[in-house]
Amino acid sequence: MTSARYHHGDLHAALLKAGLSAARTGGPAALQLRELASAVGVSPSAVYRHYADMAHLSAEVSRTAREALANRMLAAAEAVSEVPRDPGLAAIRRVEAIGRAYIEFAVAEPHLFDTAFMTAATTASCPDSPSAWDVLNDALDALVQAGELDVARRETAPLIAWSAVHGLSGVLVRQMLPPPHQPDAAVTATLAGVLDALNVRRPPHAR
Amino acid sequence: MTSARYHHGDLHAALLKAGLSAARTGGPAALQLRELASAVGVSPSAVYRHYADMAHLSAEVSRTAREALANRMLAAAEAVSEVPRDPGLAAIRRVEAIGRAYIEFAVAEPHLFDTAFMTAATTASCPDSPSAWDVLNDALDALVQAGELDVARRETAPLIAWSAVHGLSGVLVRQMLPPPHQPDAAVTATLAGVLDALNVRRPPHAR
């Protein structure tokens, strides 16, 4: 790998990486063509050889951020171990772990979280490889299969869970809460509220 | 009021109004200094006599949008009539009406809703005159006073309600839902979920 050469190795990936890095610290507003180009050590117009538009680059950064979120959720779900005599308990804990992972990602990486959901309905054009929505629904399916979630509630369940968890994430990220600000308590309370709304038994020590 | 004079009557208010109009159709991205200035029929630099910054103008537009939302919620709550032998029922219906008004505002004016919550923590600098948060909490206080909400849940109640309702609003506005898209059903399901989470009795015909 020679050091200074005319052709960059993989400018497409390099720009995406730089975009993620910029978005991580500065949010969607930090996704600027000239900034990313110079960060990679390339002229601004070179970007157009790999992305039709700045919007396309931003969209890809956003999509990658969503995938990172989905991966965190997946990892959190898989980290929950089976419970010997109570398979349903593990399923419940997985749903809770997914929700908690979602919120923790938002709080840990607020700018990236903002970037992930900055665009309106770009999902259709190019779906995320692991979709957060799918991860949630798989966990809910497991919940039904374990007999812990009423089938009648299955349809509206993801909406309720998603709304509450995504909503709380946004509230925490934007710091929309009045002074007595106890994020941890808010998270557990909201997750408990979701389980209540789903009419799922609340595990004693959820964590 | 002469028609074409050098000094504009109330440029501050005129710019705010133009900003709201622009945001209503184009969202936060439509809040552009030169655009608003020319809409009011004034040179770009005139704006700086009334706003320190474009950010200040945007912030005021955003704040006004939040106030409009709060007013809708308030109006919806006041539209719920008392129930002769059951004061608690009215209190419950008011909470539900508030949530429904919130979501309906978001769906009816998605761009304005986006504009309302585009900034991070501008609330502290200049609080909204009727705050949506306060409207919700007043309704919850009434719920406690009517003996319909357990005092132990009072603290976390607004968070759960706000997260779910705000979250669903964002989901609907951004159209983050997969194809089988039934907004109405989603709203009633989420509101019912909130009441479940608050352990409040569900009124038979809420509307």
Next chain:
DNA sequence: TCACGATGTGAACACTGCACACATAATTGC
């Protein structure tokens, strides 16, 4: 009446994304 503060104008400046003509490298065909 005159001076002064309040308000609006016009021309700059730095910045953005983007489009074009051109230069260079990598690759392909003979």
Next chain:
DNA sequence: GCAATTATGTGTGCAGTGTTCACATCGTGA
């Protein structure tokens, strides 16, 4: 192995943005 072609990167320029500054104009109070 050499030429032609494609892929990739550069430089310049354009329209647009928010912002600033010196200047012009209006309303008002001494």
